Amino acid sequence: MRRFPGAAQHEAERSVALQTRDRYGNKVWDDPGSAVHRFASLHAAPRPGNKVDLTQHRTKTVIDLYTWTTPNGRKISIALEEMGLPYTAHAVDIGKDEQFKPEFLEISPNNRIPAIVDRDNNLSLMESGAILIYLADKTGKLLPKSGEERYRTIEWLMWQMGGPGPMFGQVHHFVKYNKGKSAYAEERYLKEAHRLYGVLNKRLAEHEYVADAYSIADIAIWPWVSRYEWQTVDLNQYPNVKRWYTAIAKRPATQKGYKVPKDVGEVPMP
Numbered sequence: 693m694r695r696f697p698g699a700a701q702h703e704a705e706r707s708v709a710l711q712t713r714d715r716y717g718n719k720v721w722d723d724p725g726s727a728v729h730r731f732a733s734l735h736a737a738p739r740p741g742n743k744v745d746l747t748q749h750r751t752k753t754v755i756d757l758y759t760w761t762t763p764n765g766r767k768i769s770i771a772l773e774e775m776g777l778p779y780t781a782h783a784v785d786i787g788k789d790e791q792f793k794p795e796f797l798e799i800s801p802n803n804r805i806p807a808i809v810d811r812d813n814n815l816s817l818m819e820s821g822a823i824l825i826y827l828a829d830k831t832g833k834l835l836p837k838s839g840e841e842r843y844r845t846i847e848w849l850m851w852q853m854g855g856p857g858p859m860f861g862q863v864h865h866f867v868k869y870n871k872g873k874s875a876y877a878e879e880r881y882l883k884e885a886h887r888l889y890g891v892l893n894k895r896l897a898e899h900e901y902v903a904d905a906y907s908i909a910d911i912a913i914w915p916w917v918s919r920y921e922w923q924t925v926d927l928n929q930y931p932n933v934k935r936w937y938t939a940i941a942k943r944p945a946t947q948k949g950y951k952v953p954k955d956v957g958e959v960p961m962p
């Protein structure tokens with residue numbers, strides 16, 4: 693097992709932190725030096741231009757989620773369901789260019805979903821990887837607070853953000869939607885997609901989930917694999933991925949989060 697210097701110290705620090713429950717009843721590590729405390733104090737004040745009107749809905753909802761029926765959007769709804777954090781989903785129909793509306797650009801300047809606003813501190817965030825880390829730190833769930841397990845989780849989360857996300861996206865573009873327009877692009881991105889499936893299959897041969905315990909890294913990868921049919925990928929070629937995919941697909945949080953912001957069909961089952 694790979695260990696980084698200082699792992700023992702991290703473990704010691706973790707053991708002195710108090711485990712408690714937040715006001716939503718979620719178990720959290722209550723450590724004033726933790727990433728979530730530092731993050732909250734840095735960003736407690738609304739950033740100029742990032743403010744949204746929160747006065748109209750002061751309810752139980754904690755997170756406003758701006759999303760659509762795509763893999764990047766589903767990452768966040770599935771994570772929120774797992775974490776049990778109350779949220780309101782707002783549909784941003786990217787087929788109708790709603791991602792370019794000025795009010796959406798205020799919280800997502802890159803005009804892409806997903807984005808969130810945390811009503812507890814008025815923080816807005818875009819980029820699914822950043823949102824997953826933020827929500828995990830806020831709730832104390834699905835991302836270890838410190839130590840090797842934290843960085844292993846972030847490692848595989850970043851693998852998804854730089855690998856399957858953009859590469860499978862290109863497969864969808866060239867192989868599903870623009871078939872026959874560029875043989876070179878179809879071959880290039882399919883080959884890369886299969887390489888990535890191979891990497892994941894190898895990792896999952898020795899690990900139940902990518903970072904051992906079920907985490908935000910699995911949640912980031914899973915919705916991209918759920919489009920295996922679009923990618924013309926037969927999951928039987930990757931038995932460990934198929935085992936992992938099926939187990940996650942059966943989780944109640946996945947089933948629920950998959951249908952946010954609207955139900956467009958059942959979770960694909962290989």
Ligand SMILES: N[C@@H](CCC(=O)N[C@@H](CS)C(=O)NCC(=O)O)C(=O)O
Nearest residue numbers: 762763764786804805806819820821
């Ligand atoms: N790196 C971004 C990618 C987000 C992204 O590409 N979102 C797509 C939907 S899956 C989108 O909003 N597309 C709208 C557009 O291209 O204008 C993330 O992970 O959040």
